[in-house]
Amino acid sequence: MGSESLKRKELWKRQAFWSGAWRDAVSGKTIRVIDPATEEILGTVPSLGKIETLEAIETSKKAFVDWSSRPAKERSLLIRNWSDLMQKNREDLAVLMTLEQGKPLNEARGEIDYASSFLEWFAEEGKRTYGDIVPSHRTDSKIEVLKQPVGVCGILTPWNFPSSMITRKAGAALAAGCTVISKPSELTPFSALALVALAREAGIPDGVFQVLTGYPEEIANVLIDHPDVKKISFTGSTRVGKSIMERSSKTLKRLSLELGGNAPFLIFDDADLEAAVKGATLSKFRNAGQTCVCANRFLIQSGIYEDFIRSFSEAVSKLRVGNGFDPDVTIGPLINEAAVAKMELHVEDALHNGGELILGGKRVQERKLFFSPTLISNASKNSLSFREEIFGPIASVYRFESLEEGIRLANSTPSGLAAYAYTNDYKKIRILSERIESGILGINEGLISSEQVPFGGIKESGFGREGSKYGIQEYLQVKYVCIGGF
Numbered sequence: 001m002g003s004e005s006l007k008r009k010e011l012w013k014r015q016a017f018w019s020g021a022w023r024d025a026v027s028g029k030t031i032r033v034i035d036p037a038t039e040e041i042l043g044t045v046p047s048l049g050k051i052e053t054l055e056a057i058e059t060s061k062k063a064f065v066d067w068s069s070r071p072a073k074e075r076s077l078l079i080r081n082w083s084d085l086m087q088k089n090r091e092d093l094a095v096l097m098t099l100e101q102g103k104p105l106n107e108a109r110g111e112i113d114y115a116s117s118f119l120e121w122f123a124e125e126g127k128r129t130y131g132d133i134v135p136s137h138r139t140d141s142k143i144e145v146l147k148q149p150v151g152v153c154g155i156l157t158p159w160n161f162p163s164s165m166i167t168r169k170a171g172a173a174l175a176a177g178c179t180v181i182s183k184p185s186e187l188t189p190f191s192a193l194a195l196v197a198l199a200r201e202a203g204i205p206d207g208v209f210q211v212l213t214g215y216p217e218e219i220a221n222v223l224i225d226h227p228d229v230k231k232i233s234f235t236g237s238t239r240v241g242k243s244i245m246e247r248s249s250k251t252l253k254r255l256s257l258e259l260g261g262n263a264p265f266l267i268f269d270d271a272d273l274e275a276a277v278k279g280a281t282l283s284k285f286r287n288a289g290q291t292c293v294c295a296n297r298f299l300i301q302s303g304i305y306e307d308f309i310r311s312f313s314e315a316v317s318k319l320r321v322g323n324g325f326d327p328d329v330t331i332g333p334l335i336n337e338a339a340v341a342k343m344e345l346h347v348e349d350a351l352h353n354g355g356e357l358i359l360g361g362k363r364v365q366e367r368k369l370f371f372s373p374t375l376i377s378n379a380s381k382n383s384l385s386f387r388e389e390i391f392g393p394i395a396s397v398y399r400f401e402s403l404e405e406g407i408r409l410a411n412s413t414p415s416g417l418a419a420y421a422y423t424n425d426y427k428k429i430r431i432l433s434e435r436i437e438s439g440i441l442g443i444n445e446g447l448i449s450s451e452q453v454p455f456g457g458i459k460e461s462g463f464g465r466e467g468s469k470y471g472i473q474e475y476l477q478v479k480y481v482c483i484g485g486f
Contacts, residue, residue: 006092013193016046016213018056018181020206026051031186031214036102036333036369037323045189048214053181053222056210060152060179061228063207068149068177076123079174081202083119086112086167086195093163093194098324100188101162102332102369103287105324114449115164118171118467121451125472126175136482144481149177150254151230153475154223156216156244157192158236159185159335160290166192168455168466169233169256170209176475178231182211183220187335189213220244227251231475234258235292238415238460256464256474258292258456260389261417263438264410265295268403269303271422272444277311279446280395283420285319285373286447288331289393290339293418293440293448296390298397299409305399309377313358316395319373321364331393333369343371343392346385350396353380360393381409389415403428411437416459420446439465 006012015022023046024030030044067075086093094108103111134143153173157165162184170180184192189211196211212219223229224247231254234244238259248255265283267276283295300308324332334340340363347361360374371393379385379396386396400406410419419438423429429443439457442448449455454465464474 005095008089008092011089011092011194011197012043012096012190013197014043014045015193016048016052016211017193017196017200018052018210018212019059023052025049025214031189033100033187033189034336035099036335039369042099042190045186045193045213047218048212049218050222053212053219054226056181056212057152057223057226057228059207060181060210063205064149064152064179067174067179067205067208070177072127072129072175072177075175075177076126078203079119079123079126079171082199082204083116083123085198085202086116086119089198093191096190096194097162097188098332100190101159102335103324104329104332105327107287108324111161111164114451115167117451118164118167121467122171122175122472125172125469128469129176129472129476140486141482141484142486144483146479146481147476148479150475150477151178152228153178153180153231153233154220154229155180155182156220156223156232156234156236157182157184159187160287160292162188162191163195165235166195168471172466172471173233173475174204174208176472178475179208180210181223181229182209183216183223184211184213186213186215221247224248224253225250230254231256233464233474238462241462254474254477256456256466257462258464258466259417259460259462260415261292261296261457261461262389262413262415263293263296263418263420264299265297266299266406266410266419266421266432267301267304267308268406268421268423268425268428269301270424271304272424273304273307273311275444276308276422277315279420279422279442279444280312281315281319281446283446284395285316285331285393288334288371290335290391292389295395295420295446297386297409298395299400299406300397301406302399302401309358309375309397312395312397313375316359316373316375321370321372331373334371334392335369337369339392340369340371343374343390343394346390346392346394347374347376349384350376350379353383355379355383355396387413403431407432407435411435414460415457417457417461418442418448
């Protein structure tokens with residue numbers, strides 16, 4: 001299975017879309033897109049720059065006037081059409097994703113469902129952006145509070161979830177009445193281009209949702225610096241997020257930043273071991289560990305430590321690595337050679353610091369991007385894997401003794417995106433809910449993402465929320481209106 005299996009080959013676009021047309025770069029430059037499973041060239045996309053980005057901003061600004069003034073229900077119907085078309089073309093979108101990103105086809109299908117769910121959700125939420133009538137402080141005046149769209153939005157998304165990261169942002173922005181310029185990762189642009197093709201098919205007007213392909217410094221910096229772009233939403237590293245925040249200060253842009261994580265996965269002695277192992281496996285190895293909310297540090301209480309290592313290693317040993325189109329594969333390739341080199345460094349460092357290799361620890365095939373699911377026990381808290389986000393299929397396991405120590409270790413990081421805990425003690429659950437420093441906490445649950453929940457972090461994992469009723473508020477501004485003369 002591969003590109004030849006696409007039912008609608010017209011969804012595989014090789015041009016970017018802005019200012020109402022599919023176009024190449026003015027410079028003629030292109031970027032090669034690689035299949036990480038085979039390392040073959042899938043095709044090219046335009047490498048756009050400042051000229052095209054400025055033109056897209058002007059188009060988006062003009063389109064905002066009409067789009068923001070349309071009734072919420074009209075916008076809702078078009079966004080819902082877009083969601084429905086994603087479902088109708090689910091298999092083609094999943095095949096494209098597996099080709100350019102590498103994740104197993106079943107995972108890609110799941111991401112398309114997840115991505116379309118945000119469009120469906122925000123299509124409804126757009127009709128509920130209520131304001132307020134406030135009792136006045138005077139008898140001769142009335143007070144209203146309005147919610148209005150912020151304007152043109154730039155959304156900057158990563159390669160690991162090339163469809164859902166876009167719809168989670170764009171769905172909320174469009175439903176609020178904003179217009180969107182999307183800059184997808186240069187590693188996975190085809191999914192984004194297929195989305196804009198379906199958006200047009202759904203009836204979303206030209207200029208409302210545009211997709212610019214190219215390198216970040218050539219496009220993102222223009223969006224960040226431009227005074228007519230009123231908001232930037234970024235998912236990526238903390239280092240880049242800080243740079244965006246600093247640069248955006250010159251125009252005082254609204255920001256949503258979903259940055260790096262270092263998720264602790266605590267398992268207490270009283271936990272359901274079978275459930276904990278299942279949750280740990282799902283959380284750690286989904287998308288080959290290349291997710292911002294996957295478990296990064298397994299903190300296991302001493303009384304259950306040995307049993308967990310035994311059961312977890314058995315579960316991990318059943319995972320199968322290979323091309324995402326193989327129906328038996330559960331872990332696809334890593335995205336590029338740099339990602340594999342990082343895994344090798346993390347394993348070497350963990351073993352150097354006293355860790356014990358239980359499973360994996362190396363490439364599955366020489367000179368290929370497949371890395372074996374890896375389990376390291378008795379890991380040191382001085383190791384890279386404890387201090388940094390791994391972003392790959394390595395599970396390092398650490399031991400703790402008491403509730404207080406577990407909480408301290410969980411919170412001993414500048415990051416605060418996701419965290420997990422397994423315990424059957426209700427008192428512990430309440431304590432953990434209040435004291436774990438993260439924007440998201442899964443208790444007795446390893447998969448925590450859905451369209452109706454507020455997704456986002458605290459500390460150096462950023463700010464702002466995506467999904468849920470809170471997500472659309474990120475694209476609205478509050479206006480107080482005082483009407484006198486009554």
